[in-house]
Amino acid sequence: MADHNGNASGFVVEIVTNIFKNLGHSVHVEIYPWARALSMINSGQSDRIFTIFRTSEREKFLDFSNESIVNQKIYFYGRKSDKFAFNGDFSSLHKVRIGVLHNVSYGPEFDNARSKLLIDEANSMESNIKKLIAGRIDLFPSNAYSASYFINAPGNKDFADKIVQLPVPLSAVPSFLGFAKPKRLTELRDRFDEEVVKFFASDKYSELLIKYNVGDQYLRSSRKKENISH
Incomplete structure (x- = not known):
């Protein structure tokens, strides 16, 4: 989502930026029409994309996080x-x-x-x-x-x-963060997965749930690949 100045904001944006901050990475989130965002990832113009459903077609050009971000x-x-x-x-x-x-x-x-x-x-x-x-x-x-x-x-x-x-x-579909395969970010993806588990058990995550008044329908699914859409 974008705020009144056109900057990326919202529940999931704060989740992702906080997780990468904990990993020692600063991230710049830009909002594009979805088709263009997928094209930029496919061509290697962008590093990561979220939130995204996991499909067999997208797995050709994305390394998906194993941990979902939101349901x-x-x-x-x-x-x-x-x-x-x-x-x-x-x-x-x-x-x-x-x-x-x-x-x-x-x-x-x-x-x-x-x-x-x-x-x-x-x-x-x-x-x-x-x-x-x-x-x-x-x-x-x-x-x-x-x-x-x-x-x-x-x-x-x-x-x-x-x-x-x-x-x-x-x-009800679990949504993930996708890493561009041309960027070879699987090591970062694995570290991201580890930090996701820690973050969702943290006080900061609890604060975000209250801040955005997030209901149970948005809470992430557990790490089960049988729940991933194809």
Whole structure:
């Protein structure tokens, strides 16, 4: 997320910067459209990327942290006036226009059903929100933290008045930090994993949970590769 000056900020940014600080590294976090961020990592222009779901395609150019940073629940968002009822069955959405972000994974369930859905791609969350309000799409998926940030941001009262989170989540997916393979950062990745475990047991992490009022739905998963999306 970005603050009012356009600088990267938020719960996960503070987690990552604190962990690297404990490792003796200063980090500069920049925000880019997701497709561009992936391209920069793939070409070696950037060193690391977060938060990112683990997929077999991304493993070709990223060394993922083994420890997850945060657990992200993915929900659909729609217009309050439409009263969509999603029960977890994607086949019920075959005539529904769904707005997604370019090159973004929404978890294995959605990704597997994607080819059978009416997909409309955008480059930003704000674009999808505006398309939804204008009636150009019917739903868009997002992790709850990001959607809440944009919909309830100061000055976005129109968004909050018109948009609703559908109650049934699409999936709950652990999110990681990815290290660019061309940079050969596996040693740093391993040290990062060790520090993640320490940090999540620290008082500083407890302070961040309180500061950002983070609920259980965002707490990270344990280190289990069977929970990683592919």
